[in-house]
Amino acid sequence: MNRCPSMLAPTPTQGGCLSRLRLVGGRASSLQLEGILEWIKDGEIEITRRGNLQHRSLLPPTPLVLQKLQDLKLIGSPETDQLRNIMLSPMAGIDTKMVMDTSLWAKEWEKYLQDHRELKDLSAKFSIGFDGGETVSITHLLNDVLVSAIDPASVVIFLSDPVGVVVPVQEVIDVLQTIVFLYMNFTKAATTKPRLKEMVANYGIESVWHRVEQKLGKKFDRLSKLTDKNPSFSCLGVFHQNNDAYFAIGVAIPSSRLAAMELQKLKQIADRFGTGELRFTPWQSILIPFVHRSFVAESLKQITEMNLSVTDQPPITACAGLACNSSFTDTQTNAKELSQQTKARSITIHLSGCARLCAYSIPHHFLAIGVSPGVYALYHDQKKLTECTDRELLTVVANYQNLPKANLSATKI
DSSP states (O other): OOOOOOOSSOOEEEEEEEEEEEOGEEOOOOOHHHHHHHHHHSSSSEOOOSEEEEEESSOOHHHHHHHHHHTOOOOOOOTTTTGGOOOTTTTTBBBBBBBBBHHHHHHHHHHHHHOGGGGGGGTTOOEEEEEOOOOOOOOOOOOOOEEEEEEEEEEEESSSSOOOOOOGGGGHHHHHHHHHHHHHHHHTTSSOOOHHHHHHHHHHHHHHHHHHHHHHHHOOEEEEEOSSSOOOOOEEEEEEBBTTTTTEEEOOGGGEEHHHHHHHHHHHHHHHHHSSSEEETTSSSSSEEEEEEEGHHHHHHHHHHTOOOSOOOOSEEEOOOGGSOSSSOOHHHHHHHHHHTTTTTTTTTEEESSTTTTTOSOOBBBEEEEEEEEEEEEEEEEEEEEEEEEEHHHHHHHHHHOOOOOGGBOOOO
Protein backbone atom coordinates (compact mmCIF):
# COMPACT_ATOMS: atom_id res chain seq x y z
CA MET A 1 0.00 0.00 0.00
CA ASN A 2 1.18 3.53 -0.81
CA ARG A 3 1.93 5.20 2.53
CA CYS A 4 2.71 8.52 0.84
CA PRO A 5 -0.38 9.62 -1.09
CA SER A 6 -0.24 11.98 -4.04
CA MET A 7 -2.85 13.53 -6.30
CA LEU A 8 -2.23 10.88 -8.94
CA ALA A 9 -2.06 7.99 -6.46
CA PRO A 10 -4.42 8.60 -3.50
CA THR A 11 -4.20 6.30 -0.49
CA PRO A 12 -7.33 4.26 0.37
CA THR A 13 -8.68 5.13 3.81
CA GLN A 14 -11.53 4.05 6.01
CA GLY A 15 -14.52 5.23 3.99
CA GLY A 16 -12.73 6.96 1.12
CA CYS A 17 -9.29 8.07 0.02
CA LEU A 18 -6.62 10.59 0.96
CA SER A 19 -5.04 12.79 -1.73
CA ARG A 20 -1.97 14.95 -1.15
CA LEU A 21 -1.04 18.05 -3.12
CA ARG A 22 2.67 18.85 -2.97
CA LEU A 23 3.28 22.59 -3.00
CA VAL A 24 6.82 23.65 -3.85
CA GLY A 25 7.96 25.64 -0.84
CA GLY A 26 4.37 25.60 0.47
CA ARG A 27 3.39 28.40 -1.93
CA ALA A 28 0.13 28.88 -3.82
CA SER A 29 -0.81 31.86 -5.98
CA SER A 30 -4.33 33.28 -6.14
CA LEU A 31 -5.02 31.40 -9.37
CA GLN A 32 -3.67 28.17 -7.92
CA LEU A 33 -5.84 28.64 -4.83
CA GLU A 34 -8.88 28.77 -7.09
CA GLY A 35 -7.89 25.35 -8.42
CA ILE A 36 -7.39 24.03 -4.90
CA LEU A 37 -10.85 25.27 -3.88
CA GLU A 38 -12.35 23.54 -6.89
CA TRP A 39 -10.60 20.34 -5.83
CA ILE A 40 -11.88 20.32 -2.23
CA LYS A 41 -15.35 21.72 -3.10
CA ASP A 42 -17.21 22.11 0.20
CA GLY A 43 -14.80 19.87 2.13
CA GLU A 44 -11.68 20.76 4.07
CA ILE A 45 -7.92 20.63 3.68
CA GLU A 46 -5.23 19.65 6.14
CA ILE A 47 -1.82 21.32 6.14
CA THR A 48 0.97 18.75 6.54
CA ARG A 49 4.24 19.26 8.38
CA ARG A 50 5.97 19.81 5.04
CA GLY A 51 3.61 22.62 4.08
CA ASN A 52 1.68 20.39 1.66
CA LEU A 53 -2.10 20.01 1.50
CA GLN A 54 -4.16 16.87 1.82
CA HIS A 55 -7.86 16.21 1.44
CA ARG A 56 -10.04 13.27 2.40
CA SER A 57 -12.90 12.40 0.07
CA LEU A 58 -15.13 9.49 -0.89
CA LEU A 59 -13.72 9.35 -4.42
CA PRO A 60 -10.34 10.24 -5.98
CA PRO A 61 -9.99 13.59 -7.78
CA THR A 62 -11.73 13.61 -11.17
CA PRO A 63 -9.70 13.73 -14.40
CA LEU A 64 -11.04 17.26 -14.96
CA VAL A 65 -9.76 18.46 -11.58
CA LEU A 66 -6.40 16.74 -12.09
CA GLN A 67 -6.00 18.36 -15.49
CA LYS A 68 -6.75 21.80 -14.07
CA LEU A 69 -4.23 21.34 -11.25
CA GLN A 70 -1.64 20.15 -13.78
CA ASP A 71 -2.32 23.20 -15.95
CA LEU A 72 -1.75 25.35 -12.85
CA LYS A 73 1.60 23.57 -12.28
CA LEU A 74 0.40 22.13 -8.98
CA ILE A 75 1.02 18.56 -10.14
CA GLY A 76 4.25 17.34 -11.69
CA SER A 77 4.87 14.51 -14.12
CA PRO A 78 3.06 11.22 -13.34
CA GLU A 79 6.40 9.54 -12.69
CA THR A 80 7.91 12.03 -10.24
CA ASP A 81 5.07 14.09 -8.76
CA GLN A 82 5.44 12.21 -5.47
CA LEU A 83 9.05 13.46 -5.20
CA ARG A 84 8.15 17.17 -5.19
CA ASN A 85 8.95 17.41 -1.47
CA ILE A 86 10.71 20.77 -1.53
CA MET A 87 10.73 22.80 1.69
CA LEU A 88 11.54 26.48 2.05
CA SER A 89 11.29 28.87 4.94
CA PRO A 90 7.90 30.60 4.66
CA MET A 91 9.88 33.86 4.68
CA ALA A 92 12.15 32.83 1.78
CA GLY A 93 12.81 35.77 -0.50
CA ILE A 94 11.32 38.34 1.87
CA ASP A 95 13.09 37.86 5.24
CA THR A 96 15.07 40.84 6.56
CA LYS A 97 17.95 38.61 7.75
CA MET A 98 18.15 36.17 4.83
CA VAL A 99 21.54 35.52 3.24
CA MET A 100 20.04 34.54 -0.12
CA ASP A 101 16.73 33.84 -1.86
CA THR A 102 16.46 30.04 -2.02
CA SER A 103 13.17 30.02 -3.96
CA LEU A 104 15.14 30.07 -7.21
CA TRP A 105 16.79 26.77 -6.30
CA ALA A 106 13.40 25.31 -5.43
CA LYS A 107 12.13 26.13 -8.93
CA GLU A 108 15.25 24.71 -10.52
CA TRP A 109 14.96 21.49 -8.51
CA GLU A 110 11.29 21.16 -9.41
CA LYS A 111 12.23 21.40 -13.09
CA TYR A 112 14.95 18.78 -12.62
CA LEU A 113 12.39 16.36 -11.18
CA GLN A 114 9.99 17.10 -14.02
CA ASP A 115 12.67 16.43 -16.65
CA HIS A 116 14.14 13.26 -15.09
CA ARG A 117 11.34 10.76 -14.91
CA GLU A 118 13.78 7.90 -14.30
CA LEU A 119 13.81 9.09 -10.67
CA LYS A 120 10.41 7.45 -10.18
CA ASP A 121 12.01 4.53 -8.31
CA LEU A 122 13.18 6.73 -5.43
CA SER A 123 11.31 6.70 -2.12
CA ALA A 124 8.30 9.05 -2.12
CA LYS A 125 9.60 10.36 1.21
CA PHE A 126 12.72 11.84 -0.41
CA SER A 127 12.81 15.54 0.48
CA ILE A 128 15.06 18.57 0.16
CA GLY A 129 15.05 21.69 2.32
CA PHE A 130 16.59 24.99 1.21
CA ASP A 131 17.36 27.41 4.05
CA GLY A 132 18.53 30.89 3.16
CA GLY A 133 19.47 32.04 6.65
CA GLU A 134 16.00 33.42 7.37
CA THR A 135 14.88 34.34 10.88
CA VAL A 136 12.14 31.73 10.47
CA SER A 137 14.53 28.83 9.93
CA ILE A 138 13.93 25.29 8.72
CA THR A 139 17.42 23.97 9.52
CA HIS A 140 16.17 21.84 12.43
CA LEU A 141 13.29 20.26 10.49
CA LEU A 142 13.65 16.78 9.02
CA ASN A 143 14.66 16.56 5.36
CA ASP A 144 16.79 13.98 3.56
CA VAL A 145 18.95 16.80 2.20
CA LEU A 146 19.43 20.24 3.75
CA VAL A 147 21.00 23.09 1.78
CA SER A 148 21.84 25.85 4.26
CA ALA A 149 23.26 29.24 3.28
CA ILE A 150 26.53 30.31 4.91
CA ASP A 151 27.10 33.56 3.04
CA PRO A 152 26.08 34.97 -0.36
CA ALA A 153 28.74 32.84 -2.09
CA SER A 154 28.47 29.45 -0.38
CA VAL A 155 26.21 26.92 1.32
CA VAL A 156 26.67 23.78 3.34
CA ILE A 157 24.85 20.62 2.27
CA PHE A 158 23.91 18.03 4.89
CA LEU A 159 22.46 14.57 4.48
CA SER A 160 21.26 12.53 7.47
CA ASP A 161 24.53 13.21 9.27
CA PRO A 162 26.00 16.24 11.08
CA VAL A 163 29.00 16.40 8.70
CA GLY A 164 28.27 18.37 5.54
CA VAL A 165 30.23 19.82 2.63
CA VAL A 166 30.76 23.50 1.80
CA VAL A 167 29.70 24.19 -1.79
CA PRO A 168 29.89 27.34 -3.95
CA VAL A 169 26.40 28.56 -4.84
CA GLN A 170 26.94 27.98 -8.57
CA GLU A 171 27.63 24.27 -7.93
CA VAL A 172 24.70 23.47 -5.62
CA ILE A 173 22.46 21.86 -8.26
CA ASP A 174 25.39 19.81 -9.63
CA VAL A 175 26.09 18.41 -6.15
CA LEU A 176 22.40 17.64 -5.56
CA GLN A 177 22.16 15.83 -8.89
CA THR A 178 25.23 13.77 -8.00
CA ILE A 179 23.74 12.82 -4.62
CA VAL A 180 20.58 11.68 -6.42
CA PHE A 181 22.70 9.72 -8.95
CA LEU A 182 24.33 7.81 -6.07
CA TYR A 183 20.96 7.34 -4.40
CA MET A 184 19.48 5.98 -7.64
CA ASN A 185 22.26 3.40 -7.97
CA PHE A 186 21.82 2.39 -4.34
CA THR A 187 18.06 2.02 -4.89
CA LYS A 188 18.53 -0.20 -7.95
CA ALA A 189 20.49 -2.69 -5.86
CA ALA A 190 17.81 -2.83 -3.14
CA THR A 191 14.71 -5.04 -2.97
CA THR A 192 12.56 -2.22 -1.58
CA LYS A 193 12.67 1.57 -1.94
CA PRO A 194 15.28 2.58 0.67
CA ARG A 195 15.48 6.00 2.27
CA LEU A 196 18.51 8.19 1.60
CA LYS A 197 19.56 7.79 5.22
CA GLU A 198 19.90 4.05 4.59
CA MET A 199 22.43 4.78 1.85
CA VAL A 200 24.36 7.05 4.23
CA ALA A 201 24.28 4.39 6.94
CA ASN A 202 25.43 1.72 4.47
CA TYR A 203 28.32 3.66 2.91
CA GLY A 204 29.21 6.00 5.76
CA ILE A 205 29.00 9.77 5.31
CA GLU A 206 32.66 10.25 4.42
CA SER A 207 32.39 7.61 1.70
CA VAL A 208 29.31 9.35 0.30
CA TRP A 209 31.08 12.70 0.09
CA HIS A 210 34.16 11.04 -1.41
CA ARG A 211 31.99 9.48 -4.15
CA VAL A 212 30.39 12.87 -4.84
CA GLU A 213 33.84 14.46 -5.13
CA GLN A 214 35.09 11.68 -7.40
CA LYS A 215 32.17 12.02 -9.81
CA LEU A 216 32.47 15.83 -9.97
CA GLY A 217 36.27 15.87 -9.95
CA LYS A 218 36.31 18.41 -7.11
CA LYS A 219 37.12 18.63 -3.42
CA PHE A 220 34.83 20.21 -0.83
CA ASP A 221 35.61 21.35 2.70
CA ARG A 222 33.75 19.61 5.51
CA LEU A 223 31.65 21.46 8.08
CA SER A 224 29.95 20.04 11.16
CA LYS A 225 26.36 21.03 11.82
CA LEU A 226 25.88 23.22 14.86
CA THR A 227 22.87 22.84 17.13
CA ASP A 228 20.35 25.57 16.44
CA LYS A 229 20.03 27.41 19.75
CA ASN A 230 16.87 29.19 18.65
CA PRO A 231 14.92 26.79 16.43
CA SER A 232 11.68 28.07 14.93
CA PHE A 233 8.62 26.27 16.23
CA SER A 234 6.06 28.55 14.62
CA CYS A 235 5.58 31.21 11.99
CA LEU A 236 2.96 33.36 13.69
CA GLY A 237 2.60 37.09 14.02
CA VAL A 238 3.44 40.12 11.88
CA PHE A 239 6.87 40.03 10.20
CA HIS A 240 8.77 42.89 8.59
CA GLN A 241 9.76 42.06 5.01
CA ASN A 242 12.99 43.17 3.37
CA ASN A 243 10.99 45.97 1.78
CA ASP A 244 10.03 48.32 4.61
CA ALA A 245 6.62 49.02 3.11
CA TYR A 246 5.46 45.40 3.34
CA PHE A 247 4.72 42.86 6.04
CA ALA A 248 3.88 39.14 6.23
CA ILE A 249 1.17 37.86 8.58
CA GLY A 250 1.38 34.36 10.06
CA VAL A 251 -1.98 32.81 10.96
CA ALA A 252 -2.49 29.83 13.29
CA ILE A 253 -4.74 27.08 11.93
CA PRO A 254 -6.47 25.02 14.67
CA SER A 255 -5.85 21.28 14.22
CA SER A 256 -4.07 22.21 10.96
CA ARG A 257 -7.43 21.99 9.14
CA LEU A 258 -9.36 24.55 7.13
CA ALA A 259 -12.87 24.33 5.73
CA ALA A 260 -13.24 25.45 2.12
CA MET A 261 -15.09 28.58 3.24
CA GLU A 262 -12.25 29.53 5.61
CA LEU A 263 -9.66 29.04 2.88
CA GLN A 264 -11.78 31.17 0.57
CA LYS A 265 -11.88 33.98 3.16
CA LEU A 266 -8.10 33.90 3.67
CA LYS A 267 -7.69 33.97 -0.10
CA GLN A 268 -9.92 37.05 -0.24
CA ILE A 269 -7.76 38.78 2.40
CA ALA A 270 -4.62 37.90 0.42
CA ASP A 271 -6.23 39.09 -2.82
CA ARG A 272 -7.38 42.40 -1.32
CA PHE A 273 -4.42 43.31 0.87
CA GLY A 274 -1.52 41.29 -0.60
CA THR A 275 -0.66 39.69 -3.92
CA GLY A 276 -3.14 36.83 -3.56
CA GLU A 277 -0.41 34.40 -2.50
CA LEU A 278 -0.68 32.16 0.56
CA ARG A 279 2.26 30.23 2.00
CA PHE A 280 1.48 27.01 3.87
CA THR A 281 4.16 26.40 6.49
CA PRO A 282 5.87 23.31 7.99
CA TRP A 283 4.32 24.38 11.30
CA GLN A 284 0.88 23.84 9.75
CA SER A 285 0.03 27.52 9.73
CA ILE A 286 -0.47 30.02 6.88
CA LEU A 287 1.58 33.07 5.97
CA ILE A 288 0.05 35.97 4.01
CA PRO A 289 2.99 37.87 2.44
CA PHE A 290 3.28 41.28 0.77
CA VAL A 291 0.68 43.09 2.91
CA HIS A 292 1.28 46.82 2.63
CA ARG A 293 1.75 48.58 5.95
CA SER A 294 -1.45 50.59 5.37
CA PHE A 295 -3.48 47.34 5.21
CA VAL A 296 -1.99 45.41 8.14
CA ALA A 297 -4.54 46.59 10.73
CA GLU A 298 -7.54 45.76 8.53
CA SER A 299 -6.04 42.37 7.61
CA LEU A 300 -5.62 41.50 11.31
CA LYS A 301 -9.19 42.63 12.01
CA GLN A 302 -10.61 40.35 9.33
CA ILE A 303 -8.47 37.42 10.47
CA THR A 304 -9.72 37.91 14.04
CA GLU A 305 -13.31 38.01 12.78
CA MET A 306 -12.69 34.51 11.40
CA ASN A 307 -11.86 33.40 14.97
CA LEU A 308 -8.27 32.80 13.92
CA SER A 309 -5.20 34.02 15.80
CA VAL A 310 -1.82 35.36 14.73
CA THR A 311 -0.26 34.95 18.18
CA ASP A 312 -1.46 31.72 19.77
CA GLN A 313 -0.30 28.31 18.59
CA PRO A 314 -3.34 25.97 18.69
CA PRO A 315 -3.09 24.02 21.98
CA ILE A 316 -4.22 20.79 20.31
CA THR A 317 -2.71 19.38 17.15
CA ALA A 318 -3.39 16.01 15.59
CA CYS A 319 -2.52 13.83 12.64
CA ALA A 320 -5.08 12.73 10.04
CA GLY A 321 -6.34 9.98 12.34
CA LEU A 322 -8.73 7.53 10.76
CA ALA A 323 -8.13 9.11 7.38
CA CYS A 324 -4.91 7.04 7.48
CA ASN A 325 -4.93 3.25 7.62
CA SER A 326 -1.97 3.26 10.02
CA SER A 327 -3.90 5.10 12.74
CA PHE A 328 -5.20 3.24 15.79
CA THR A 329 -7.22 6.20 17.07
CA ASP A 330 -9.66 8.86 15.88
CA THR A 331 -7.28 11.72 16.61
CA GLN A 332 -9.36 14.42 14.93
CA THR A 333 -12.48 13.72 17.01
CA ASN A 334 -10.43 13.35 20.18
CA ALA A 335 -8.63 16.64 19.48
CA LYS A 336 -11.92 18.50 19.23
CA GLU A 337 -13.06 17.01 22.54
CA LEU A 338 -9.79 17.96 24.24
CA SER A 339 -9.71 21.51 22.92
CA GLN A 340 -12.26 22.76 25.43
CA GLN A 341 -10.30 21.37 28.38
CA THR A 342 -7.00 23.02 27.49
CA LYS A 343 -8.38 26.53 27.01
CA ALA A 344 -8.20 27.28 30.71
CA ARG A 345 -4.43 26.50 30.90
CA SER A 346 -1.57 27.23 28.54
CA ILE A 347 -0.67 23.61 27.84
CA THR A 348 -0.33 21.91 24.48
CA ILE A 349 -1.02 18.35 23.36
CA HIS A 350 -0.37 16.47 20.13
CA LEU A 351 -2.36 13.38 19.19
CA SER A 352 -0.76 10.84 16.86
CA GLY A 353 -2.65 7.79 15.64
CA CYS A 354 0.51 5.68 15.53
CA ALA A 355 4.20 5.76 16.42
CA ARG A 356 5.23 7.22 13.06
CA LEU A 357 4.39 10.75 14.34
CA CYS A 358 3.78 11.99 10.80
CA ALA A 359 2.27 15.34 11.79
CA TYR A 360 4.45 16.06 14.84
CA SER A 361 6.57 19.10 14.00
CA ILE A 362 6.23 21.34 17.08
CA PRO A 363 7.21 20.26 20.62
CA HIS A 364 4.18 19.99 22.92
CA HIS A 365 3.81 19.57 26.68
CA PHE A 366 2.07 16.24 26.14
CA LEU A 367 2.20 13.68 23.35
CA ALA A 368 -0.46 10.98 22.99
CA ILE A 369 0.42 8.09 20.64
CA GLY A 370 -2.09 5.51 19.46
CA VAL A 371 -0.79 2.05 20.39
CA SER A 372 -3.85 -0.12 19.75
CA PRO A 373 -7.44 0.50 18.62
CA GLY A 374 -8.85 3.31 20.76
CA VAL A 375 -5.84 3.33 23.14
CA TYR A 376 -3.18 6.04 23.63
CA ALA A 377 0.20 6.06 25.37
CA LEU A 378 0.64 9.48 27.02
CA TYR A 379 4.12 11.06 27.18
CA HIS A 380 5.48 14.11 29.01
CA ASP A 381 9.08 15.35 28.99
CA GLN A 382 10.23 12.30 26.97
CA LYS A 383 8.75 9.94 29.57
CA LYS A 384 5.78 7.64 29.22
CA LEU A 385 3.20 8.47 31.86
CA THR A 386 0.48 5.92 31.25
CA GLU A 387 -1.77 4.21 28.72
CA CYS A 388 -5.47 4.95 28.52
CA THR A 389 -8.44 4.67 26.18
CA ASP A 390 -9.52 7.61 24.06
CA ARG A 391 -12.49 8.04 26.41
CA GLU A 392 -10.18 8.15 29.44
CA LEU A 393 -7.73 10.55 27.78
CA LEU A 394 -9.84 13.57 28.72
CA THR A 395 -9.71 12.68 32.42
CA VAL A 396 -6.05 11.63 32.42
CA VAL A 397 -4.89 14.87 30.78
CA ALA A 398 -7.05 16.88 33.18
CA ASN A 399 -5.21 15.26 36.10
CA TYR A 400 -1.82 16.17 34.68
CA GLN A 401 -2.94 19.74 33.97
CA ASN A 402 -2.28 20.44 37.63
CA LEU A 403 1.46 20.06 37.14
CA PRO A 404 3.31 23.26 38.09
CA LYS A 405 4.10 25.40 35.06
CA ALA A 406 7.80 24.90 35.67
CA ASN A 407 7.32 21.19 35.08
CA LEU A 408 5.42 21.65 31.81
CA SER A 409 8.45 21.17 29.59
CA ALA A 410 8.03 20.31 25.94
CA THR A 411 8.18 16.75 24.68
CA LYS A 412 10.51 16.43 21.67
CA ILE A 413 10.33 12.74 20.79
